[in-house]
Amino acid sequence: MILLKLASKSLFNRKASVLLSVLTIAISVMMLLSIERVRVDAKSSFANTISGTDLIVGARTGDIQLLLASVFRIGHMNNGVSWQSYQAISSKRGVAWSIPLSLGDAHKGFAVIGTDLSYFEHFRYAKKQPLRFAQGHAFAGVNDVVLGADVARSLGYQLGDNIVVAHGMGNTSFQQHDDNPLTIVGILAPTGTPVDKSVHVPLKAIELMHGSAQAPDSHEHEHDEHTTHPSEHHEHGQHHEHKHASHQDLVGTPKQISAFLLGFDSPLYSLQVRHNINQYQAEPLMAIMPTVTLSQLWEMLAIVEKILLLFSLVVVSVSLLGMLTTLLANLSQRRRELAILRSVGAKPWHIFSLMSIEAVLISVIGTALGCGLFYAAMWASQSLLQAHAGISLSITPLSGYELSLVAGIIIAGWIVGILPAARAYFYSLNDGMSIKT
Structure with missing residues (x-):
């Protein structure tokens, strides 16, 4: 608990660089979840277009x-x-x-x-x-x-x-x-x-x-009208109605x-x-058979799904690498801080745990913000995708697969944080309670 509180204060003290890492992770999480949700809902919308037709x-x-x-x-x-x-x-x-x-x-x-x-x-x-x-x-x-x-x-x-x-x-x-x-x-x-x-x-x-x-024998009707005897003029209205009815029926x-x-x-x-x-x-x-043909259609589009997923994973990897770069860049500036922690009784494994917790906190905050941005994006684009692409987006809680993606990003963030944590561990061993130049 003390390490968690200390890690939180340390991140707040470096809020500018931490905020940049959080935003990059949040944007990557939003893109990953959005692509996955659109993919699933697009497939569902296509499958729901026709039902019960053999x-x-x-x-x-x-x-x-x-x-x-x-x-x-x-x-x-x-x-x-x-x-x-x-x-x-x-x-x-x-x-x-x-x-x-x-x-x-x-x-x-x-x-x-x-x-x-x-x-x-x-x-x-x-x-x-x-x-x-x-x-x-x-x-x-x-x-x-x-x-x-x-x-x-x-x-x-x-x-x-x-x-x-x-x-x-x-x-x-x-x-x-x-x-x-x-x-x-x-x-x-x-x-x-x-x-x-x-x-x-x-x-x-x-x-x-x-x-x-077309109405048949139109010339014949014209001929009949021109050759109608005076005694038949009273039937003109009935003849006109009959002609109109025939046009509709034909x-x-x-x-x-x-x-x-x-x-x-x-x-x-x-x-x-x-x-x-x-x-x-x-x-x-x-x-x-519509169901069979729909399956064939999605098999053709499978490569597109894989490309979209690969693209989102690349974005997530870049954001995690950005976090790693930030942590490593700040590490040399924090050697005095680590020495002070050793002077008050912190052991090398405390330093290692502190750095690991900081990486996990950045990942958790970034993914939480990314989930919020994801729902905001879904809400904003729901009517647009429905109107222009016929995709009905479902604004529902994260599915099991989506939760596994989020958990995977947090775990990846922790793994990425092991490298600066290991370097901090060896710094604390070498420097002891004061920085050796």
């Missing part, structure tokens, strides 16, 4: 490319899936539900997803959590639109506002569909997934915007979609259907 089906391409495009809205689909193939596969035995997805449009940088009501009924994220509405309801008409939480918050939209969708992904818009404004009827609750950054519209709206469904079955999600009654069915899809004769298709 297969993702799309045109034949790479597994990861299909996953990124259909789930994370990253990249583009090179080809589509015909509606006939979608219906044929969705009707196979064992298929519990299916969700069609039509991609390729955007609204002010946010991806537009063409789908149907099965999306809101069957799509799951995290641990099979369903989508919930913060406001409004699912689309009921061809001109309705449902926004993700981030879209509504970033653009300041409310229920009843009208928006216009553009052809082209991201911030690049090749064509504005100004003739088909959509009305916001629902806003989803936050999920921490790409759903928050998506604009959901009916498949019929996608077909209407792309002009793949925006029906799409020709193709980008991809679709499948859920099965049993995992055995998913394996069988996946094999059949990969051997599909009507068109080149492929089916992937």
